[in-house]
Amino acid sequence: MIRHLAHNEIDKDRWDAALLRCPQRRWYMQAWVLDLCCPEWEALEDDSSGAIMPLLWRRKWGVDYLYQPYGTQQQGMFAPDPSSIDHVAFLRSVPKRFRYWDINLNAGIDLQAETNDHLTQQVNQELLLDADIATLRAGYSQGHRRNLRKCGDHPPVLSRDIGSEEFIELFQRTTAARFGGVSTGDLLSLSRFLVEGTLRGQCRLLGMRSEGRLIAAACFMEWKGGLLLLKSANTDAGTDRQAMFHLVDTFIQDHAGTGELLDLGGSNTASVARFNAGFGARSTVYLRLVRNLLPPPLRWLKR
DSSP, X not given: OEEEEOGGGOXXXXXXXXXXXXXXXXXXXXXXXXXXXXXXXXXXXXXTTTEEEEEOEEEETTEEEEOOOTXXXXXXXXXXXXXXXXXXXXXXXXXXXXXXXXXXXXXXXXXXXXXXEEEEEEEEEEEEEOSOHHHHHHTSOHHHHHHHHTTTXXXXXXXXXXXXXXXXXXXXXXXXXXXXXXXXXXXXXXXXXXXXXXXXXXXXEEEEEETTEEEEEEEEEEETTEEEEEEEEEOHHHHHTTHHHHHHHHHHHHHTTSOEEEEOOOOSSHHHHHHHHTTTOEEEEEEEEEEEOOOTTHHHHTO
C-alpha cells in the first residue's frame, strides 16, 4: 500500500536508511538536502516494496505544485529492487491538491504520457571508476588527453582550500551569468548545500589559482559510494589553462579503482555533454514530466 506522508510524519533517519538500500539513490535525495531546498517536502512510501518518492512542492497563486529544486537533477521513485516499483500507481497516489507538476523522474522509469502530460527525454553522463587511473585515462578522448598534455611536464598545482563563499562568488559571475543568471534564492540554496555538505564531510571543492586569485573551481559531492559533480565555475583565464580538464581529471585520479560511480551532472547542452563524454562517461536518459491539471484559463497559460 502506498501511503502519503505529510512533512511532520516523515522520519528523516528512516528516510535516509531507506534511500541507502536503493541502488539508484542520488546524493540530493538525502533528507537534509531536501530540507534545505524544500523545507516542507512531503513523501510517498510503499511498505511492501520499500519504495519511496519525495514530493517537492511550492505554492503560487494559491495553487500547490510540484517542481524541481535548483541543484537537484532527478527525483522520482527509489526502491531496493527498482523493478518492483509500480510507477503508474505511485504517480496516481500523489495528492490531488498538486494541480501542476514540472519534475524530473529518475533514470529507469519508463512511462506513457497520460492526458495532460508532456514527457521529454533528458540526458545525464556517468563514469564508473572501477579501474586504475592509467586505464581510465586511456578511455578519454584524444582531445581531452591533448588538453591535459598542454601543460607539458609541469601539471598545474590545484588548490584544495577553496571556501564556499569564494566558490559562490566565482560561480555567480561566470557559470550563472553565462546561463542567464541564477536567482538569489537559488544561490542561497547552493551556498547552504556547500556549507552543510562540508560540515558533513560530503562536499569537496577543487580549484585553480593565478597569482592567488581563483580562476576556476569545481564542487564535488561524495556520499555512500556515489560521486557527483554538482557545479563548476571557469573564467577565461581558467579556459586558457584547461582548468576544468585538470580539475575533473584530478578528482577521477583521487577515486580511481574505488568502483564508485561519478555522476557528471549531464546536460542537454551539446558542448557540456561533449566535455563529459570526453572522460569516457556514458549517457543515460531520464524523463522530465510536466502534468497540467489546472483549471481553465490557468491551464492554457501554463502550456
